[in-house]
Amino acid sequence: AYTAEPFVPGRGGLPALREAAAGCRGCPLHRDATQTVFGDGSKDARVMLVGEQPGDQEDRQGKPFVGPAGKLLDRALEEAGIDPSEAYVTNAVKHFKFTQAEPRKRRIHKAPNLREMTACGPWLAAELAVVEPELIVVLGATAGKALLGSSFRVTQVRGTVLEEEIHGRPERLVPTVHPSSVLRSDDREAAYRGLVSDLEVAADALS
Ligand code: URA
Numbered sequence: 186a187y188t189a190e191p192f193v194p195g196r197g198g199l200p201a202l203r204e205a206a207a208g209c210r211g212c213p214l215h216r217d218a219t220q221t222v223f224g225d226g227s228k229d230a231r232v233m234l235v236g237e238q239p240g241d242q243e244d245r246q247g248k249p250f251v252g253p254a255g256k257l258l259d260r261a262l263e264e265a266g267i268d269p270s271e272a273y274v275t276n277a278v279k280h281f282k283f284t285q286a287e288p289r290k291r292r293i294h295k296a297p298n299l300r301e302m303t304a305c306g307p308w309l310a311a312e313l314a315v316v317e318p319e320l321i322v323v324l325g326a327t328a329g330k331a332l333l334g335s336s337f338r339v340t341q342v343r344g345t346v347l348e349e350e351i352h353g354r355p356e357r358l359v360p361t362v363h364p365s366s367v368l369r370s371d372d373r374e375a376a377y378r379g380l381v382s383d384l385e386v387a388a389d390a391l392s
């Protein structure tokens with residue numbers, strides 16, 4: 186089975202993890218992507234935000250949530266009372282998966298499958314073990330399935346505080362929609378208000 190496990194160092198903290206992840210060959214997604222997009226933020230962060238996978242901009246810049254979805258997320262976090270610069274931000278899958286009709290054509294995001302999510306899980310587990318956040322904000326269905334299993338339904342649990350054991354540790358989580366889904370929504374304003382309101386639940390759980 187595909188797995189990042191043999192690439193994950195047992196010590197050295199976030200710098201060692203980031204360096205090792207740059208060379209991960211745990212699944213086929215490294216082949217077409219530009220680079221590994223590892224999590225970003227302080228090991229002392231109180232909140233960890235988990236998205237799906239890097240997008241086009243993230244793949245080019247090597248940092249999570251720097252494109253349009255990231256801009257929207259930062260704005261929503263600030264409005265909810267969470268300082269984006271104090272959060273640790275990462276993704277369930279660390280390489281950009283895409284389809285491209287022809288070289289030089291636009292790269293279109295493709296959702297990672299269960300095998301790729303499972304393969305990449307050891308990186309997320311290692312980030313959780315180092316950062317030990319007080320709260321995990323789960324951004325959308327892929328992050329939810331990666332952390333909580335395939336029965337996860339974002340519509341059923343968004344905006345609530347869940348307590349679950351994850352990779353052997355008791356964690357508190359607040360799920361919400363993925364910021365990209367707000368950008369795609371027919372009623373963007375309502376979708377955005379919903380995201381902010383879920384993030385307010387996270388802010389309350391942190392105070
Ligand atoms: N969407 C994600 O899930 N993660 C990113 O880093 C960017 C967009």
Ligand code: SF4
Nearest residue numbers: 209211212279280305
């Ligand atoms: Fe490794 Fe994850 Fe990239 Fe697959 S997606 S190669 S498991 S870092």
